[in-house]
Amino acid sequence: MTPPADTDRYKHHRFPPEIISHGVWLYYRFALSYRDVQELLFERGITVSHEAVRGWCQKFGQDYANRLRRRRPQPCDKWLLDEVFLTINGKRYYLWRAVDQDDNVLDILVQSRRNKKAAKKFFRKLLKGLTYVPRVVITDKLRSYGAAKREILPGVEHRQSRYLNNRCENSHRPTRQRERRMQGFKSPGHAQRFLSAFGPISQHFRPRRHLLSASAYRKEMADRFESWVEVTGTAWAA
Structure with a gap:
């Protein structure tokens, strides 16, 4: 041995x-x-x-x-994107998250804005290292998604609806549970580091x-x- x-x-x-x-x-x-x-x-x-x-x-x-x-296997071709706010040291930040149609978390990114520039940064992070693009992207009606997608993924179908995106919205629940248990994140970097590891490990056993x-x-x-x-x-x- x-x-x-x-x-x-x-x-x-x-x-x-x-x-x-x-x-x-x-x-x-x-x-x-x-x-x-x-x-x-x-x-x-x-x-x-x-x-x-x-x-x-x-x-x-x-x-x-x-x-x-x-x-893990290659993610499915339907991506769902959503963002949720985090309050860190009295300041509001946004946690961007993407999942596929089977609930697999693709990536997360903590940012201080949710404008077009922030959306483009998240799209680039999602696509880094991938050899394919999704067939369809589903988001809520935040205009930043549409503006960024037209530049980063111009040929991909984009569906915007507050109801089609429930799967991604529900994926924030484990984060909220840990955020309460930890009595909040200490900094944006702390949130990014913890959630980057927490997502794949926790989901692997779920x-x-x-x-x-x-x-x-x-x-x-x-x-x-x-x-x-x-x-x-x-x-x-x-």
């Missing part, structure tokens, strides 16, 4: 990769604070400070999320359960946990 090659990223850490990845999983999967994770680990006989948990999440959270994102039988759901979750073990480098290969 030999460990996988990428375990080098855990060098100089006091705890083994299995504990570190489990702590990161707890924090991003459930509405827990760093101290909550510390307590759950302590119940299992693992004495670690909440600051160590914070360091694990900051160092490995985005890395895990990026690896999960690279593993299949569309209402479409699956009990046996199919158990199999799907077993597959996803197996992927998590591979992504975090805690698997042992023969």
Whole structure:
């Protein structure tokens, strides 16, 4: 039995990769604070400070999320875009989010404006690294979307309706839950960093359960946990 090659990223850490990845999983999967994770680990006989948990999440959270994102299938060709406001230190910001027709979060971006320039920046971020364009883009009636889409995706169908976009609007709910649990984000950068990692990790463990039988759901979750073990480098290969 030999460990996988990428375990080098855990060098100089006091705890083994299995504990570190489990702590990161707890924090991003459930509405827990760093101290909550510390307590759950302590119940299992693992004495670690909440600051160590914070360091694990900051160092490995985005890395895990990026690896999960690279593993997922190509998104569907129908994109739904929406923005929701965030109040950070008394100032209003906007969280831009895009999902596909199967509820997969494509990307997020925290910005201080929701004008044409902000919409164009979000479109460019969405398209970065992609080898295809969507068939249709669905948004609410914010004019910034139409102005930006005409320049960035001129040949793509654009549907604007407050009712067609419910899927994307509902995708903001987990963010609101974590925002309340964290008593608000500390800065726009903090919101961007947390949500960039939170989205892929949390969603990876949230299949569309209402479409699956009990046996199919158990199999799907077993597959996803197996992927998590591979992504975090805690698997042992023969």
